[in-house]
Amino acid sequence: MLTGHIHSLETFGTVDGPGIRFVLFMQGCLLKCKYCHNPDTWNLTGGKDMHMEEVLAEIEPYINYYRSSGGGLTVSGGEATLQAHFVAELFREVKQRWELHTTLDTNGYNEGDKIKDLLDVTDLVLLDLKHIDNEKHIELTGKPNERMLHMAEWLSEHNKSMWIRHVLVPGINDDEEDLLRLGQFIGKLKGVEKFEILPYHQMGIYKWEALNWKYPLENVPSPTDEEVQRAYQLVEDGRSQSALQV
Structure with a gap:
């Protein structure tokens, strides 16, 4: 029986x-x-093993709410594509049983061709682009951003619907040039239905403390509404510049 390694679930997202x-x-x-607010999801061997039927049984009682609201199933993480086979089968099953809309929330670190079976049964991809500058991305996440950008381009080339999300952290990824470059990159993509800025917050600090880890952004404040609107405007300016170059 197919088993997934699960951190947690939410019934009314x-x-x-x-x-x-x-x-x-x-x-x-x-x-x-x-800035991760769920560092307890990092461990590849943590969490709880759940059979496919156990997950489906958790979903079934709320099907009418999901259908009537135009909602469905979102699989997030951690990083959902590390368990691409399980997620693909889960998406396939909820489509066959209930015709539910499926959404994949990913950091884009996997490769499109390697998870094509999953993406074929995914209606919407929430793609988190954390930093357009490679060196700053490494500093922020520990990994380069090349794979994330390639994933965005793969989704664009294969006509996949996506929402692009960007966690805005003051002093980390709010530089004017970087936000303009991010907008220019997004402006070249097809299938971007929505761009969202998610203001950085410190609500996950207690999880770092529970793990006895030092929180690296302890003195970084959340962005103000004005800073968020400035970021939106800069990204939109970059997208407009990109459109003019086509």
Whole structure:
């Protein structure tokens, strides 16, 4: 029986895709983002093993809510694509049983061709682009950003619907030039239905403390509303510049 390594689940999610959604958080991640509010998902051997039927049984009682709201199932993490086979089979099953909308929330570190079976049964991809500058991306996450950018281009080339999300951290990824470059990159992509800025927050610090880890951004404040709007404007300016170059 197919088994997934699960961190947690949420039955009434409203921010990870359209409508009301069942959100399944997979265990394991290869990135080590300094602002991560779920560092307990990093461990590849943590979490709880759940059979496919166990997950489906958790979803079934709320099907009418998901359908009536235009929602569905979102699989997040950790990093969901590390368990691509399980997620693909789960998506396939909820489509066959209930015709649910499926959303994959990913950092983009996997390769499109390697997880094509999963992407074929994914209606929407939430792609988190953390930093457009490679060196700064390495400093922020421990990994280069090449794979993430390639994933965005792969989704664009294969006509996949995506929402691009960007966690805005003051002093880390709010540089004017970087935000303009991010907008220019997004402006060249097809299939981007939405761009979202997620303001950085410190609500996950207690999880770092529970792990006896030092929180690396302890003195970094959340962005103000004005800073968020400035970032939106700079990204939009970059997208407009990109459109003019086509």
